[in-house]
Amino acid sequence: MKQVIYFSMEFLIGRLLVNNMQNLGIYQVAKEGLADFNINIHDLEEKENDAGLGNGGLGRLAACFMDSIASCGYPGHGYTIRYEYGFFRQKIENGKQIEVPDQWLTLGNVWEIRKPKHAVEVSFYGHIEWRQGENGRSYCHLVNAEHIRCVPYDMPVIGYENKITNTLRLWSAEPSSENLPRNKDFHSYLSETRELCHGLYPDDSTEKGKMLRLKQQYLLVSASLQSVLKSYLKENRNFDNLSSRYVFHLNDTHPILAIPELMRILIDEFYYEWDKAWEITTSVFAYTNHTVMAEALEKWPVSYIRTLLPRIYLIIEEINRRFEILVRNSTGQEEKVRSMAIIKDSMVHMTNLAIATCFSVNGVAALHTEILKNEIFSDFYQLMPEKFNNKTNGITHRRWLVFANPELRKLLADCIGEDYICNPNQLTKILENVNNKKMLRGFLDVKKQRKKILADYIYEHNHIKLDVDSIFDIQVKRLHSYKRQLLNIFHVIYLYQRLRADANFKIHPRTFIFGAKAAPSYFFAKKVIELILSVGETINNDPYVSQFIKVVFIENYDVSKAEIIMPAADISEQISTAGKEASGTGNMKFMLNGAITLGTLDGANVEIYNLVGDDNMILFGLKNQEINELRKNHSYNVWNVYNQDNEIKQVIDSLKDGTFGDSNKFNEIYNEIMYKNDEYFVLADFRDYCKAQQKAEEWYKEREQWAKKCLINIGNSGFFSSDRTIGDYAKEIWHLKQISDK
Ligand SMILES: *Cc1c(COP(=O)(O)O)cnc(C)c1O
Numbered sequence: 001m002k003q004v005i006y007f008s009m010e011f012l013i014g015r016l017l018v019n020n021m022q023n024l025g026i027y028q029v030a031k032e033g034l035a036d037f038n039i040n041i042h043d044l045e046e047k048e049n050d051a052g053l054g055n056g057g058l059g060r061l062a063a064c065f066m067d068s069i070a071s072c073g074y075p076g077h078g079y080t081i082r083y084e085y086g087f088f089r090q091k092i093e094n095g096k097q098i099e100v101p102d103q104w105l106t107l108g109n110v111w112e113i114r115k116p117k118h119a120v121e122v123s124f125y126g127h128i129e130w131r132q133g134e135n136g137r138s139y140c141h142l143v144n145a146e147h148i149r150c151v152p153y154d155m156p157v158i159g160y161e162n163k164i165t166n167t168l169r170l171w172s173a174e175p176s177s178e179n180l181p182r183n184k185d186f187h188s189y190l191s192e193t194r195e196l197c198h199g200l201y202p203d204d205s206t207e208k209g210k211m212l213r214l215k216q217q218y219l220l221v222s223a224s225l226q227s228v229l230k231s232y233l234k235e236n237r238n239f240d241n242l243s244s245r246y247v248f249h250l251n252d253t254h255p256i257l258a259i260p261e262l263m264r265i266l267i268d269e270f271y272y273e274w275d276k277a278w279e280i281t282t283s284v285f286a287y288t289n290h291t292v293m294a295e296a297l298e299k300w301p302v303s304y305i306r307t308l309l310p311r312i313y314l315i316i317e318e319i320n321r322r323f324e325i326l327v328r329n330s331t332g333q334e335e336k337v338r339s340m341a342i343i344k345d346s347m348v349h350m351t352n353l354a355i356a357t358c359f360s361v362n363g364v365a366a367l368h369t370e371i372l373k374n375e376i377f378s379d380f381y382q383l384m385p386e387k388f389n390n391k392t393n394g395i396t397h398r399r400w401l402v403f404a405n406p407e408l409r410k411l412l413a414d415c416i417g418e419d420y421i422c423n424p425n426q427l428t429k430i431l432e433n434v435n436n437k438k439m440l441r442g443f444l445d446v447k448k449q450r451k452k453i454l455a456d457y458i459y460e461h462n463h464i465k466l467d468v469d470s471i472f473d474i475q476v477k478r479l480h481s482y483k484r485q486l487l488n489i490f491h492v493i494y495l496y497q498r499l500r501a502d503a504n505f506k507i508h509p510r511t512f513i514f515g516a517k518a519a520p521s522y523f524f525a526k527k528v529i530e531l532i533l534s535v536g537e538t539i540n541n542d543p544y545v546s547q548f549i550k551v552v553f554i555e556n557y558d559v560s561k562a563e564i565i566m567p568a569a570d571i572s573e574q575i576s577t578a579g580k581e582a583s584g585t586g587n588m589k590f591m592l593n594g595a596i597t598l599g600t601l602d603g604a605n606v607e608i609y610n611l612v613g614d615d616n617m618i619l620f621g622l623k624n625q626e627i628n629e630l631r632k633n634h635s636y637n638v639w640n641v642y643n644q645d646n647e648i649k650q651v652i653d654s655l656k657d658g659t660f661g662d663s664n665k666f667n668e669i670y671n672e673i674m675y676k677n678d679e680y681f682v683l684a685d686f687r688d689y690c691k692a693q694q695k696a697e698e699w700y701k702e703r704e705q706w707a708k709k710c711l712i713n714i715g716n717s718g719f720f721s722s723d724r725t726i727g728d729y730a731k732e733i734w735h736l737k738q739i740s741d742k
Helices: 017-024 027-036 041-045 057-071 186-196 211-233 258-269 274-284 302-308 310-331 334-339 350-357 366-376 378-383 397-403 406-416 424-433 437-462 485-501 523-540 559-568 586-592 605-612 624-633 638-644 646-653 667-674 686-701 703-715 722-734
Strands: 003-007 011-014 051-053 076-081 086-093 096-102 120-124 127-132 138-143 146-158 165-175 246-251 285-288 299-301 347-349 360-363 388-390 471-476 510-515 549-553 571-574 596-599
Touching: 003 057, 003 211, 003 722, 011 057, 011 559, 017 027, 017 041, 017 057, 017 146, 017 397, 027 041, 057 076, 057 146, 057 165, 057 246, 057 397, 057 722, 076 211, 096 523, 120 211, 127 310, 138 258, 138 310, 146 186, 146 211, 165 186, 165 211, 186 211, 211 246, 211 258, 211 302, 246 258, 246 274, 246 722, 258 274, 258 285, 258 310, 258 350, 274 285, 285 350, 299 302, 302 310, 302 347, 310 334, 310 350, 310 378, 334 378, 347 350, 350 378, 360 366, 366 378, 366 388, 366 605, 366 624, 397 406, 397 559, 397 586, 406 424, 406 437, 424 703, 424 722, 437 549, 437 559, 437 703, 471 559, 471 686, 485 510, 485 523, 485 549, 485 646, 485 686, 510 559, 523 549, 523 667, 559 586, 571 586, 586 596, 586 605, 586 703, 596 605, 596 686, 596 703, 605 703, 638 646, 638 667, 646 667, 646 686, 686 703
Parallel strands: 003 076, 003 246, 076 165, 246 285, 285 360, 360 388, 471 510, 471 571, 510 549, 571 596
Antiparallel strands: 011 051, 051 086, 086 096, 120 146, 127 138, 146 165, 299 347
16 A cells, blocks of 8 residues: 655654553553552553653654554654654753753663664765766766665554554664775774764754764665665566655655655666656655744755765756756746755755655645745745645644543543544534533543642652642743743743732732753753743742742653643643744643643644634734734834833843842843844733733633633644544545555
């Protein structure tokens, strides 16, 4: 059957023991069997390392997709790198983030099987020689290249109770056994080879022009394509019909080198003519864009690619030459030829290469796809509108509800049965029960149990005692300017100042919970973590204010932590600057567990809002269009906001007056806001955000009404199951059939 090959530099898998036993249908029997030996299965679960081969949302999406592809019965396999060290572990020391290596393999990875028989060789460097063939055609040879042996490690991806198991293949670099380099000693070769799969790049939005990163990317796509094509050739004489058997999906820009690599293999190794090779290549690749942030639209210096991958560079040059002709002939406009060029300013623009080649280009939420079509890739969209489509992200509701929140699972089972586990649309059945008092009280009880579990965790790790009747207001995600953790902590400072200033000002007790890793080189993001910790320190130790507010920073936010956090939230903070968050998937995990979204009209928040409406979500802030207008007309001035609103001024001034420690400590945050005209519109949205927060408090006080809103959110969350997303990819892009179950 036709299969999808999902190329991704990241898979943020998390733990697999519970997931695999649940999907096999043996969890309950294992739990009872272990109990007979006085072993609590939960203690066993805690022993497993969290596989963190990804940075955040993008890597977690790939992992959710693998679960849904197998659980929905589609044939499809993931390909990635077997990083020896995953995403760094975060420690907080002296009020700052410290990065510690993630040694996830020290106890071995029990799920993987090394497959040395399936090793392939990948070539770097060298130079090109053209040799005349007997037919008069010239053929390209790469000489004096350096060869690396790539050994696959396979991990099973087990479908939910359907007897289907796909594969996640992880490549590891080893020294070649036959082709040792002649121009360097074995020792340097060995250490360079080891370096290749040493670690994941701990940054999800910027590419530091690093040769090593480029090597990793090429290693992944070259090894994977060789291995896939080899197995294809066992049953086919040539690659003419490759697209009837395979579709290659590129998860973001990182694996785009697969395009020229397939061209290279077809032309140099199987002697295809350019045109036929191009026809095959353009029929097998599909690309997903994940961000509109300019710094994440990957570009590589021509000199890097030319040095490391001389043949690949020539192929990109030829694709570019032909594409320029196509654009010139169809538009007649030189500025369009330039804007869409793959090579310009001595850089290779990877996204342009992908859009020029792939038969499908998709965004990850409705608004995001509109921005791709009408803003950042509008020239491409006008030229080739048929390529563009939307596939709103999703999450596997099995991991994020059924397994992570057994208390909620039980409540739902008693009310609507368990058909929703394989058919998430069935969650809408809850909507018929949202006025049932027993159900409402049942939900409040489940939420309280889950808040208690999180409170116990926080007491153990942060030594902060929480009131489970306070509002658990949670923002957990990577730390980034556009995600605006700063807006959240500014609101906390504002409440602190009002409580201090006015003895009559009272609020319902709140627990503000944060979790976020900052990229090690992202100075500003690290400062925001310092600010959150300092504000927490001041407030939690203030005998008066701490009766109303607690601020908690959960160290080392990862998948396992998310599984404890999501079920415990009352409020889900999704407060990015409109237009910047492509989709978000954290927002979906919270919704599925019955939290109320407090957010901007951004990413998939728009679709949450369209499903649940103003009664069940709290919307605030500027819209994408409004922000575009403000930018275009230069009509936003941060100093006006600061000077005209005394409470905002006090919040900003507290960064410099020593309220939260040393008065110089937060200069960079002050400067970032005040001297860069508040690039992410934090102060522009501040007042509306405060109002939204007040509304959340009023809603929360009406306990049964609140429970009803939460249940309406759960009842509408089936759309955000990755089963729905994968169904859409399979039908509309991949054209896959489901394997019959029995
Ligand atoms: C879901 C998830 C993310 C993505 O969160 P967003 O709020 O969508 O940015 C990041 N990290 C982890 C560990 C996750 O589970």
